[in-house]
Amino acid sequence: MKSKYMAEPYRIKMVEPIRQTTRDERITLLKNAGYNPFSLRSEDVYIDLLTDSGTGAMSQDQWSAMMVGDEAYAGSKSFYKLESVVKHITGYKYFMPVHQGRGAEQVFLPQLVTKKGMYYISNIHFDTTRAHVELAGARAIDCVVEDCYDIEHYHDFKGNFCLDKLEKAIATHGKENIAGIIMTITNNSAGGQPVSMANLRAVKEIAKKNGIMTIIDGARYAENCFFIKEREDGYQDMDILDIARETFSYGDAFLMSAKKDGLVNMGGILAIKDNEAVYNKCRTYIVPMEGFPTYGGMNGRDMEALAVGLMEALDIHYLQHRIDQIRYLGDRLRDAGVPIQHPVGGHAVFVDCKAICPHIPYDQFPALAVTNALYIEGGVRAVEIGSLLLGRDPDTKKNIQSRMELMRLTIPRRVYTYNHLDVVADAMIHVYEHRHELKGYEFEYESPILRHFTATFRPLK
Numbered sequence: 228m229k230s231k232y233m234a235e236p237y238r239i240k241m242v243e244p245i246r247q248t249t250r251d252e253r254i255t256l257l258k259n260a261g262y263n264p265f266s267l268r269s270e271d272v273y274i275d276l277l278t279d280s281g282t283g284a285m286s287q288d289q290w291s292a293m294m295v296g297d298e299a300y301a302g303s304k305s306f307y308k309l310e311s312v313v314k315h316i317t318g319y320k321y322f323m324p325v326h327q328g329r330g331a332e333q334v335f336l337p338q339l340v341t342k343k344g345m346y347y348i349s350n351i352h353f354d355t356t357r358a359h360v361e362l363a364g365a366r367a368i369d370c371v372v373e374d375c376y377d378i379e380h381y382h383d384f385k386g387n388f389c390l391d392k393l394e395k396a397i398a399t400h401g402k403e404n405i406a407g408i409i410m411t412i413t414n415n416s417a418g419g420q421p422v423s424m425a426n427l428r429a430v431k432e433i434a435k436k437n438g439i440m441t442i443i444d445g446a447r448y449a450e451n452c453f454f455i456k457e458r459e460d461g462y463q464d465m466d467i468l469d470i471a472r473e474t475f476s477y478g479d480a481f482l483m484s485a486k487k488d489g490l491v492n493m494g495g496i497l498a499i500k501d502n503e504a505v506y507n508k509c510r511t512y513i514v515p516m517e518g519f520p521t522y523g524g525m526n527g528r529d530m531e532a533l534a535v536g537l538m539e540a541l542d543i544h545y546l547q548h549r550i551d552q553i554r555y556l557g558d559r560l561r562d563a564g565v566p567i568q569h570p571v572g573g574h575a576v577f578v579d580c581k582a583i584c585p586h587i588p589y590d591q592f593p594a595l596a597v598t599n600a601l602y603i604e605g606g607v608r609a610v611e612i613g614s615l616l617l618g619r620d621p622d623t624k625k626n627i628q629s630r631m632e633l634m635r636l637t638i639p640r641r642v643y644t645y646n647h648l649d650v651v652a653d654a655m656i657h658v659y660e661h662r663h664e665l666k667g668y669e670f671e672y673e674s675p676i677l678r679h680f681t682a683t684f685r686p687l688k
């Protein structure tokens with residue numbers, strides 16, 4: 228339990244009851260869910276760390292702002308309010324609301340794919356981003372620094388682009404075939420790891436030299452700004468808002484799942500710095516895909532809540548507490564010897580299940596074994612990020628082996644207290660101490676794509 232005279236920077240005004248089940252109940256519940264935590268009912272989960280996406284708590288200011296939502300189809304007051312906040316933070320000229328992050332991806336990414344054989348390059352594409360790159364007829368290349376895969380080794384900015392890999396990818400495929408460079412901040416797939424300002428600046432220079440657009444996938448940009456302030460020379464005394472503005476100066480477009488650092492349960496942002504031609508294409512395309520450009524998939528009231536949430540997420544006290552919570556959980560696990568991605572990132576602790584279960588081969592899903600054991604032990608739901616998520620090679624149909632077998636303990640924003648995190652840590656440490664008893668899984672049912680959501684399993688003897 229953490230104190231030193233500091234605790235959650237909020238007090239609780241409304242509560243949502245949660246219920247712990249018994250171990251025996253959880254054994255049955257998990258079996259009935261086909262040993263897939265996605266199929267559990269949330270009421271059967273005590274502490275839900277499946278995702279930080281759309282699972283945060285809104286503030287009293289956000290709830291009261293919802294009362295003045297303008298639900299006009301066109302030209303809603305709430306749109307103009309949200310637009311002014313987005314412009315204030317990004318400095319970009321054009322803005323459209325979308326229903327969530329993937330809405331921004333489906334509207335924007337196809338616009339830069341102007342012919343066959345094009346590529347997007349990212350530090351690491353998030354799953355839906357990669358899917359939309361491929362749906363647009365392009366291919367996705369990841370160019371993250373190798374330090375990202377060195378789980379035990381400390382690095383300030385494990386989310387950085389490897390500039391060498393980036394330049395080589397552009398040279399190999401030809402700059403005219405690169406649709407855009409996507410800066411994922413923080414880098415979710417690598418553990419919510421930050422990208423430094425120096426790295427963003429260098430990527431922008433390479434992009435500019437080659438006439439390529441840069442796109443910020445900024446679902447967790449505020450957390451990235453916090454790490455820059457904390458770790459990068461020259462930023463210690465700068466406001467988070469100013470760090471955000473410099474960050475956005477290196478992008479030509481901004482795609483955001485507002486379900487993370489927007490502090491709302493649903494919503495997204497598509498903003499474009501100044502490219503009028505691309506904006507005009509998006510403005511046409513958004514109508515059939517998401518909605519009329521001044522609502523684009525969001526209610527007026529939700530735009531009001533987002534306008535407030537975006538500013539709250541830039542508050543240093545909020546950010547300090549958020550990152551401290553993740554670190555607290557990470558420290559408790561590391562102190563007990565549990566291997567995790569080090570240092571922890573902005574939204575989650577990523578547990579290294581390859582190291583915990585060397586006796587379980589990748590195609591028996593070691594991170595699923597740990598995830599299920601954690602649910603049975605403590606009623607805590609986490610998520611597998613490894614070979615199960617990666618799927619099969621479309622040509623050979625073989626299971627692809629992931630470089631990392633991770634379990635993500637994702638912390639929702641402003642939802643759980645340090646006591647909840649202690650429950651998670653205690654249960655995880657118990658699982659770790661009994662790791663030799665863990666067994667792998669085989670498929671009972673496997674869907675051809677996105678199998679991790681719907682598959683059912685049998686535990687192996």
Ligand code: F0G
Nearest residue numbers: 278280327328329353355415444446484
């Ligand atoms: N980009 C990043 C970096 C993300 O983490 C996500 C979603 C998206 C785009 C897509 O946004 O869900 O609003 O459509 N990440 C969630 C997660 C789902 O659990 O990490 P969305």
